[in-house]
Each structure stands twice: as structure tokens, then as C-alpha cells.
Amino acid sequence: xxTTAIWKVExxxxxxxxxxxNPEKTNNPSYYDTGETSADEREGLKDVIDYAMRDNATVSxxxxxxxxxxxxxxxxxxxTEMLAVKKRYGKEEGIVAFHAYQSFAPNExxxxxxxxIGVKLAKELWGDKFQVIVATHLDKExxxxxxxxxxxxxxxxxxxxxxxxxTYMLMRKxxxxxxxxxxxxxxxxxxxxxAKHYGEWKAxxxxxxxxxxxxxxxxxxxxxxxxxxxxxFYKLREKxxxxxxxxxxxxxxxxxxxxIKLERNFGAEYSYEAICQRILANxxxxxxxxxxxxxxxxxxxxxxxxxxxxxxxxRGRYLYYCFKLGIxxxxxxxxxxxxxxxxxxxLARLEQINSExxxxxxxxIDTSQQLFSYQSQKKEELxxxxxxxxxxxxxxxxxxxxxxxxxxxxxxxxxxxxxxxGLRKEVILCDDIAERSQVIKEKLDIIRQEExxxxxxxxxxxxxxxxxxxx
Numbered sequence: 001x002x003t004t005a006i007w008k009v010e011x012x013x014x015x016x017x018x019x020x021x022n023p024e025k026t027n028n029p030s031y032y033d034t035g036e037t038s039a040d041e042r043e044g045l046k047d048v049i050d051y052a053m054r055d056n057a058t059v060s061x062x063x064x065x066x067x068x069x070x071x072x073x074x075x076x077x078x079x080t081e082m083l084a085v086k087k088r089y090g091k092e093e094g095i096v097a098f099h100a101y102q103s104f105a106p107n108e109x110x111x112x113x114x115x116x117i118g119v120k121l122a123k124e125l126w127g128d129k130f131q132v133i134v135a136t137h138l139d140k141e142x143x144x145x146x147x148x149x150x151x152x153x154x155x156x157x158x159x160x161x162x163x164x165x166x167t168y169m170l171m172r173k174x175x176x177x178x179x180x181x182x183x184x185x186x187x188x189x190x191x192x193x194x195a196k197h198y199g200e201w202k203a204x205x206x207x208x209x210x211x212x213x214x215x216x217x218x219x220x221x222x223x224x225x226x227x228x229x230x231x232x233f234y235k236l237r238e239k240x241x242x243x244x245x246x247x248x249x250x251x252x253x254x255x256x257x258x259x260i261k262l263e264r265n266f267g268a269e270y271s272y273e274a275i276c277q278r279i280l281a282n283x284x285x286x287x288x289x290x291x292x293x294x295x296x297x298x299x300x301x302x303x304x305x306x307x308x309x310x311x312x313x314x315r316g317r318y319l320y321y322c323f324k325l326g327i328x329x330x331x332x333x334x335x336x337x338x339x340x341x342x343x344x345x346x347l348a349r350l351e352q353i354n355s356e357x358x359x360x361x362x363x364x365i366d367t368s369q370q371l372f373s374y375q376s377q378k379k380e381e382l383x384x385x386x387x388x389x390x391x392x393x394x395x396x397x398x399x400x401x402x403x404x405x406x407x408x409x410x411x412x413x414x415x416x417x418x419x420x421x422g423l424r425k426e427v428i429l430c431d432d433i434a435e436r437s438q439v440i441k442e443k444l445d446i447i448r449q450e451e452x453x454x455x456x457x458x459x460x461x462x463x464x465x466x467x468x469x470x471x
Contacts, residue, residue, distance in 0.1 A: 004175045006100035006148075006168060067115040067136035071122045072155060078133050082151040085131065089158030097152050098161060102175055103145040105185055111138055117178055118146030124174055129154040130161060214344050215253055216266055223278050232279060240341060240450075249275075253341050254450065313366025314437055318357040321440050324447070327354060340450075342443045356433050359426065368434070375430035382423040389416040 073081040086092045102121065104114055115136040122132045133149040152161050161167075176186040218239060226232040233243055240254035249272055252259035262270040269278070311319060325343055327350055339347070346353060365371050395401070396409040 004102050004172050069119050069134045071127050071132040073131040085155045086153050091153045095152045098150040100148040114144040129156045226279050315360045359429050378423050378426050385420050
């Protein structure tokens with residue numbers, strides 16, 4: 001079923017192009033917008049645009065066709081053209097663009113049709129006044145979706161785009177009509193107010209947890225193990241939640257600036273009355289078994305630990321994060337319930353984080369400069385291999401070659417394809433490390449601060465109790 005959404009992007013125009021792949025990150029481009037980029041580099045932003053419309057997201061492996069189009073602008077010079085319009089009308093501040101998406105049901109259409117529909121939608125909605133980039137992303141065959149980067153200022157009259165309920169409803173109705181014309185399914189009678197953010201919807205489709213789903217799981221687990229409402233709230237506080245009681249219960253998880261209303265977000269089953277009913281339905285707790293003695297393992301170390309050089313930089317950060325997640329060293333797995341809230345959302349990404357850590361450690365990469373230098377080297381190798389494969393494919397189409405020669409060429413092409421796929425994965429891993437490393441740093445800083453505060457609180461409490469006069 002085709003779904004749509006649109007939201008504003010504030011800041012500098014480059015960040016929407018960097019984060020077009022994952023709209024959840026457009027609100028906080030922590031890695032790329034760190035102030036380390038000069039004004040001239042931001043003005044050019046050629047690398048940023050290349051990243052946003054990168055081949056591994058928009059180029060079909062089979063046809064080598066690139067699914068990126070511009071409406072009233074060229075994809076290669078889109079940012080320059082959009083900024084020129086803003087400058088002409090003196091509207092360079094505030095909302096710089098709007099980011100929209102259109103997603104299709106799994107296995108219902110092809111990249112060609114999806115892109116054709118996206119361009120048609122952009123032209124009909126915005127083509128008479130605004131500049132738009134349409135990029136069809138080919139995450140997987142079963143999840144085709146269009147991204148739209150819409151300039152906030154009209155080239156025709158200088159008015160800003162009016163993002164409101166009426167314009168969104170027009171977008172949704174137009175998308176539904178065009179999809180029906182192509183024989184695609186749409187959501188019938190959609191419920192107003194029940195729409196999910198694209199990042200949350202995408203995470204659920206990929207089987208990855210979101211911070212909302214983590215809160216919901218915590219609530220369900222605590223309800224199942226509580227006998228009274230007081231016990232329910234006590235266990236929530238134990239997990240670090242701030243609680244505000246009112247008509248609707250508001251929970252704010254540790255590390256998050258805002259809380260979430262339970263009934264509004266999760267439904268009637270999460271009102272105070274419904275939670276109490278669910279708690280009353282629990283049976284009596286089972287008797288606890290005596291704890292078994294833990295097996296003690298003695299490890300003998302050789303050498304002087306003080307002489308060992310500490311690993312810092314990106315490697316050190318990732319290794320420490322793996323330790324906090326319980327995936328390194330082996331055999332130190334931590335129960336998800338004991339993990340800090342900020343770490344639990346990465347439980348579904350352990351394999352990915354492990355791959356990123358391995359890349360950093362094997363190649364001894366500690367700085368951003370080393371990371372991008374390594375990535376540039378792999379991109380050069382990738383371009384060389386793609387050129388070689390293209391040449392071999394050209395040779396294999398020659399009708400003058402023998403069957404044996406053609407077989408050998410196919411074997412060589414297959415070998416090159418395997419190497420190309422491996423290099424592409426490494427290039428993408430470098431991008432993932434660049435994005436994730438700053439997020440990891442922020443999470444670890446919060447956790448260290450909370451651990452330090454917890455130790456200080458424990459020490460002060462211990463001193464207070466020790467100073468009490470004895471009777």
C-alpha cells in the first residue's frame with residue numbers, strides 16, 4: 001500500500017541531502033554538521049550531493065539505470081539553484097526545504113514504475129512553482145520508495161511552501177489517485193492522527209526496535225511482574241523513567257529530552273485504569289528458588305598491563321561500546337533488562353556494530369581522517385574493478401569469441417562482481433561508522449555522567465549513614 005509523509009527541515013540545505021536516506025536523522029545531523037566544514041565547502045557541497053544521491057541507493061544492479069530526476073532543476077546543481085532562488089527573494093533563513101517520501105507495498109511495483117510515479121506526483125503537486133529532487137531508493141526489491149527534496153521558496157513568486165493539513169491531504173489524495181491509475185494498492189479509509197514517522201515505520205518494517213517500542217516493551221514487562229499500581233510505578237522509576245501523573249500517564253526515558261503520553265501513543269490499553277486492570281489479572285507470584293552458586297573462572301594474565309598502550313579514537317570508542325553492550329569479550333552477554341535504555345535500541349544492530357568494529361580494528365583506524373582516507377582508497381579500487389568488469393562484459397558480447405572464451409569471461413566477471421560487492425559493503429560501512437560514531441560518543445557520555453552521579457550519590461549516602469550517632 002502506498003504511503004506518504006512530508007515534514008520541514010531547518011538549518012543548512014546540505015543536511016537534507018546528506019540524510020535523505022534516513023529522515024529520522026534530518027533533525028540532528030550530529031556528524032556532518034559539527035562546524036568542522038568551512039563555508040566554502042558548504043557552498044560547494046558536491047560531495048554531499050553525491051552522497052545523498054549515491055549509486056548504491058539509486059542505481060539498479062541489473063540495468064545500471066540511475067533513478068534520480070530533477071523538476072525545475074538539475075540533480076547535479078540542485079543545491080546551487082535552490083540557494084539562488086532563496087537569495088533572489090531574501091529568504092535564506094528558517095525552513096530551508098521540505099522532505100517528503102512515498103513508499104510502496106512490498107513486491108508490488110518495479111523501480112522504473114515507482115520512479116515514474118514519483119516524478120508524476122512531484123510535477124502535479126509542485127511543478128508549477130517549486131524546485132524538486134526525486135530519488136527512488138532501492139533498499140531492497142521488496143521496499144521501493146521515493147524521496148522528494150522540495151525547496152521551501154517558490155521560484156515563481158518567492159512565496160514559501162504552505163505545509164498544512166490541506167496541502168498534505170492533497171498530496172495523499174494525489175498519490176492515491178496516481179497509484180490507482182497504475183494498478184497499485186492504497187490505504188483505504190486511513191485513520192487521522194495514527195500516522196507514524198517514516199523512521200519509526202521503516203524500523204518496524206526492518207524488525208529494528210525504536211525508542212517508542214522499547215518503552216512499550218518495558219511497560220508490558222513491568223505490568224506482567226507487578227502486583228499493585230505502586231509497584232508498577234516503583235519499577236518504572238528503577239529503570240530510570242521520570243513519571244508525570246495526570247489524565248494520561250507521561251513517561252520520560254533516561255537520555256530523552258521529552259516524555260511520551262502512554263494512552264495517546266499506545267492506545268486505550270495503556271490508560272491508568274486499563275493498566276490497573278491488567279495488573280489485577282496477574283496471578284500470585286511463584287515462589288523463588290534459592291540462587292545457585294555462580295561458577296568462578298580464574299584467568300591468568302602474563303606481562304605488565306601498565307606498559308600496554310591504551311587504544312583510543314574510533315577503535316577505542318567502538319570497543320568500549322561493544323563491552324557495554326556485552327558482545328565483547330565473548331561470554332560477557334548482558335541481560336537486555338539490565339542494559340541502559342540508550343543501549344537497548346542497538347540490540348538489533350549487534351551484527352552491524354560488530355562489522356564496523358572489525359573494520360576499524362583490522363585496519364587500525366582511529367581518526368575521521370584515517371576513515372575517509374581508507375574509504376577513498378576503497379572507492380578508487382571499486383571504480384577500477386567496475387571498469388574492468390564493464391570491459392569484460394563488452395568483450396563477452398562479441399559474437400566472434402568461442403564458447404570456452406565466453407565461459408572464461410563469465411567466470412572472471414563473476415569473480416570481479418564478488419570483489420565489487422565486498423568493496424561496496426566496506427564503503428557503506430565507512431559511511432555508517434561516520435554517522436554512528438558520534439551517536440555512540442553522545443550515548444557513552446550520558447551513561448558515564450549517570451554512572452558518576454550514581455557513585456557520588458552512593459558515597460554521600462554511605463558517609464551520611466556512617467556519621468549517624470550510635471545509641
